[in-house]
Amino acid sequence: MRAATSAGSVSQDPADLTAARADRSGWPSPAPPAVVVRAVGVDDVRAVLRLAHEYRVPVVPRGAGTGLAGGAVAGPGELVLSLERMNRIRELSPADMIAVVEPGVRAAELDQAAAAHGLRYAPDPASHDISTLGGNIATNAGGLRCAKYGVTREAVLGLDVVLPGGELLRTGRRTVKGVTGYDLTALLVGSEGTLGVVVAAALRLQPIPPGQPATVAAYFRDAHAAAAAAGAVLAAGVTPALLELLDARFLAALDAWRGTDLRARGQALLLAQTDGSGAEADADRLAAAIREHATVVEISTDPASADELLAARRLALPAIERLGRPLIEDVAVPRSRLAEMVEAIARIGERHNVVVATLAHAADGNLHPIFVVDPAEAAGAGAGAGQGGAELGGAALDPGAPQVPExxxxxxxxxxxxxxxxxxxxxxxxxxxxxxxxxVAAELGDGSVDLQRRLRAVFDPRGILNRGKVLPDPAAITDITDATSIADTAGVVNGAAPEGAAATADTAAAPGAAAV
Known part of the structure; x- marks a missing residue:
């Protein structure tokens, strides 16, 4: 590997290996990987995947390590292929409104570079300052502006991808339209590094909307009322650039950290922003739609005020991390059921006597219920919960890591x-x-999982890429059916609603069966 890659790319430094054991999900592997290779160009990536394929060495592609689902966690015997050094914007074409970037470019860096030409990269993950575009593509990241401008997939026109064995595959196009052949680009976006390794992407840019955006901050008696107000916004025909919900626990955490007074104004915050030439008129319509639900509604076109509120939203997760160990969830429901889901999350937290803080991309029904585990409580979780919790889908985690209460x-x-x-x-x-x-099988069904497993084998016949991620193995499917209440829901999702499908505290998963 050293002979085939750029000088200094291969590392077995203990600090590098330890860093690759976990991502921002907080779950470490039981032991460090074997080696880290920091690619500086496409030739390095091709050499790594050629050798890994030849010798059947499992490879974990990795960007900034900011993922929240354990997708970049690497363990014993694995090779970490780091793409952070591949961080060039190769091309930015104002005429075509596209950029060609390497995977290590941060989302905010591309947005700032496009702004010099009156353009922007519209997908806007809350982590855009630290997350890489390669990681955003791997997970099809959403973000704050996605309700109006789309998620990552809508911005990706084409990809350069290295397959196991070292073959370079080019998918997609540079044109706005194109339907030749199967849409491999869309398949690769969101595949979490299991089909190939992205080494370049052609991304769509958009004009910066004219005028000054208008920001609406509305406070409510509880998060359920805020979610109901979000539904009223959509029913009124207003499509805000962003519509974010934060509950009382998030507001209190931000106040304690940042010295703000958000919590004093209400039990939940709905933060909206409209843009374009009709921004103020849209903000007025939005405010009118939610006033009956809110206790306080504030409208501002002051950039400083908007920046302060947006900063609070981007810092919501770091704020809650200061209270304990966060287990960050990411479910989505139809937008019409957002308020119902917010209320259900609150009831679930009360029923199990656990602290749950909820924020949401309210315009598209995407909720992040975050379970906050007190460090002292985690330390005393006990052998039952700890041992069960250390086994996630058959992948053992570090037995020395903080455990999670049953x-x-x-x-x-x-x-x-x-x-x-x-x-x-x-x-x-x-x-x-x-x-x-x-x-996964509970949502997709066994037939879909089997088809996706076979499709994965077409791209990666020796199964070296991000082994053990995304798709369950047959044993894990059996475990779901036998041990967890969520399996009852598979019938609902796939067309046959079994009697008593709703989970209760008594029918929920056995200790440690769930992974957050």
Whole structure:
């Protein structure tokens, strides 16, 4: 490997290996990987995948390590292929409104470079300052502006991808339209590094909307009322650029950290922004639609005020991380059922006596219920919960890691069950990774999982890419059927609603069966 790649690319430094054991999900592998290779160009990636394919060495592609589903976690015997050094914007064409980038470019970097030409990269993950575009493509990341401008998939025109064995595949196009052949680009976006490794992407840029955006901050008596107001916004025919919901726990955490007074104004915040030439008129219509639900509604076109509120939203997760160990969930439901799901999450937290903080991309029904585990409680979780919780879909985690109380596992399983019962999904934007693969068959059905497994084998016949991620193995499917209440929901999702499909505290998963 050293002979085939750029000088200094291959590392077995203990610090590098340790860093690759976990991503921002917080779940470490039981031991470090064997080696880290930091590619500096396409030739390095091709050499790594050629040798890994030849010697059947499992490869974990990795960007900034900011993923929240364990997709970049690497363990014993695995090779980590880091793409952070491939961080050039190769081309930015104002005439064609496209950019060609390498996977290590941060989303915010591309947005800033496009702004010099009156353009922007519209997908806007809350982590855009630290997450890489390669990782965004791998998970089909959403974000704050996706309700109006689309998620990552809508911005990807074409990809350069290296397949196991070292073959370079080019998919898609540079044109706005094109339907020749199968849409391999869309298939690769969101595949979480299991089909190939992205080494370049042609991305669509959009004009920066004219005028000054208008920001609406509305406060409510509770998160359910805020979610109902979000529904009223959509019913009024207003499509805001962003519509974000934060509950009381998030507001209190931000106040404690940042010295703000958000919590004093209400029990929940709905933050909206409209843009374009009709921004102020749209903001007025939006405010009118939610006033009957809100206790306070504020409209501002002041950039400083807007920046302060947007900063609060982007810092919501770091704020809650200061309270304890967060287990970050990512379910989505039909937009019409957002308020119902918010209320259900609150009931689940109360029933299991666990702390749950909820934020949501309210315009598209994507919720992030975050279970906050007190460090002292985690340390005393006990052998039952700890041993069970250390096994996620057959992948053992570090036995020395902080454990999770049994009640949190049960609550998480019930959140998944409820989302599927409402016609929702297990993940809206974070991906399946390692932590959610146990529940994939419950949503997709065994037939779809089998087809996807065979499709994966076409791209990766020796199964070296991100092994153990995304798709459950047959044993894991059996475990779901036998051990977890969420399996009852598979019939609902696939057309046959069994009697008593709703999960209760008594029928929820066995200790440690759920992964958050």
């Amino acid at each position: 009640a949190v596992w049960r609550a998480a399983d019930e959140v998944f069950t409820t989302a599927l019962e409402m016609g929702g999904t297990l993940t809206g934007e974070h991906g399946v990774g390692l932590l959610k693969r146990r529940w």
